[in-house]
Amino acid sequence: MIVRCPVCGEKRLLSQAIGVCGRCLREDPAAAKPFVEAARRRSRRIFGLPETPPQDPQGLPCTLCVHGCRIPENGTGFCGLPPRSRESARLSWYYDPLPTNCVASFVCPGGTGAGYPRFARKPGPEYGYQNLAVFYEACSFDCLYCQNWHYRVDGPRREPSGPETLVEAVKPSVSCICFFGGDPTPQLPHALSAAEGALRRYPGQILRICFETNGSMNSNLLERALELSLRTGGVIKFDLKAWTPSVHYALTGAENSRTLANFLRVAQEFRARPEVPLLVASVLLVPGYVDAEEVQGIANFIANVNPAIPLSLLAFYPNCLMDDLPCTSWAHMGRCILVAKEAGLKNVHIGNRHLLWRGDYEEGACG
Numbered sequence: 219m220i221v222r223c224p225v226c227g228e229k230r231l232l233s234q235a236i237g238v239c240g241r242c243l244r245e246d247p248a249a250a251k252p253f254v255e256a257a258r259r260r261s262r263r264i265f266g267l268p269e270t271p272p273q274d275p276q277g278l279p280c281t282l283c284v285h286g287c288r289i290p291e292n293g294t295g296f297c298g299l300p301p302r303s304r305e306s307a308r309l310s311w312y313y314d315p316l317p318t319n320c321v322a323s324f325v326c327p328g329g330t331g332a333g334y335p336r337f338a339r340k341p342g343p344e345y346g347y348q349n350l351a352v353f354y355e356a357c358s359f360d361c362l363y364c365q366n367w368h369y370r371v372d373g374p375r376r377e378p379s380g381p382e383t384l385v386e387a388v389k390p391s392v393s394c395i396c397f398f399g400g401d402p403t404p405q406l407p408h409a410l411s412a413a414e415g416a417l418r419r420y421p422g423q424i425l426r427i428c429f430e431t432n433g434s435m436n437s438n439l440l441e442r443a444l445e446l447s448l449r450t451g452g453v454i455k456f457d458l459k460a461w462t463p464s465v466h467y468a469l470t471g472a473e474n475s476r477t478l479a480n481f482l483r484v485a486q487e488f489r490a491r492p493e494v495p496l497l498v499a500s501v502l503l504v505p506g507y508v509d510a511e512e513v514q515g516i517a518n519f520i521a522n523v524n525p526a527i528p529l530s531l532l533a534f535y536p537n538c539l540m541d542d543l544p545c546t547s548w549a550h551m552g553r554c555i556l557v558a559k560e561a562g563l564k565n566v567h568i569g570n571r572h573l574l575w576r577g578d579y580e581e582g583a584c585g
């Protein structure tokens with residue numbers, strides 16, 4: 219909605235879930251901070267999650283993600299998971315007929331036949347085959363606009379289960395497994411064991427291992443995920459939420475330096491498998507917050523590493539606590555495509571195209 223921002227005093231497109239406009243988050247983070255901190259605490263309380271990553275000196279350390287929690291007795295980490303619960307994961311899964319609406323399907327074997335015959339079962343879209351979509355019901359981030367937040371209130375869809383249950387779910391008609399959520403990060407050891415088990419069970423079968431993630435995992439786990447995806451023709455999809463740290467923190471409750479470092483690590487291997495892109499970046503264009511300036515920062519970062527890395531710009535749908543914003547407009551999308559191409563990126567894609575609407579936000583609002 220267009221309201222007066224309490225920091226700059228201007229009428230801006232902003233979400234009450236944050237309480238300040240995107241420009242103030244970027245240009246005056248100190249003044250915006252009290253609003254952001256209040257918003258962050260509010261969001262965590264609504265879902266009964268720890269307000270900040272716990273740091274109990276006597277607590278059990280967890281090093282799975284950027285937060286490095288020390289979890290108190292009978293408590294949970296920032297992700298909402300108790301310690302030592304990771305081999306028996308909270309997850310659900312389903313069979314998604316290929317080609318799917320997967321964020322990378324505009325370049326991947328399942329959507330295009332890229333890498334056929336080594337990595338794809340058909341020279342075009344893999345009709346007749348399936349993606350095993352594995353949804354992990356926990357997340358290391360706390361995005362105020364989360365598109366998959368229902369698991370937080372609905373509770374688990376299945377009893378927590380070990381990796382072998384997931385291995386059993388893999389059928390000969392499954393040609394890719396996509397680990398997403400939530401985010402796979404807080405339960406990544408489970409995902410890696412399941413992927414390794416499935417590959418052992420179906421030797422010689424095309425079975426791509428893909429991850430869709432906020433990229434906050436520790437580097438050892440990333441190396442294992444990277445090796446699996448590289449070897450099998452899979453894709454690692456990094457959701458880059460914002461470029462400016464203060465904007466990123468306001469939207470997600472986490473800093474973005476780990477994500478960017480992990481992105482760089484995967485990007486180093488991009489040339490190792492030219493037939494299928496190993497890495498795809500996506501950016502959700504949140505009206506008023508993730509504007510062309512944010513996309514420009516991200517696009518320059520990617521282009522400096524390798525301009526061939528595909529970028530999907532995703533249209534936003536109002537959701538979770540940020541349901542008071544409009545969907546992304548075509549004008550907003552157009553500005554972002556322009557800066558991404560000017561940065562030198564060779565493959566810029568529009569995702570969620572059906573959500574885009576003609577027109578633009580009010581004059582003066584960013585986007």
Ligand code: SF4
Pocket residue numbers: 271280281282283284285286287289294295296297298299357358403404405
């Ligand atoms: S996965 Fe991350 S958020 Fe969850 S307990 Fe471990 S360090 Fe904390």
Ligand code: SF4
Pocket residue numbers: 318320321322323326327328329349393394395396426427428452453
């Ligand atoms: S899971 Fe991987 S191979 Fe399958 S559709 Fe998604 S990106 Fe493509």
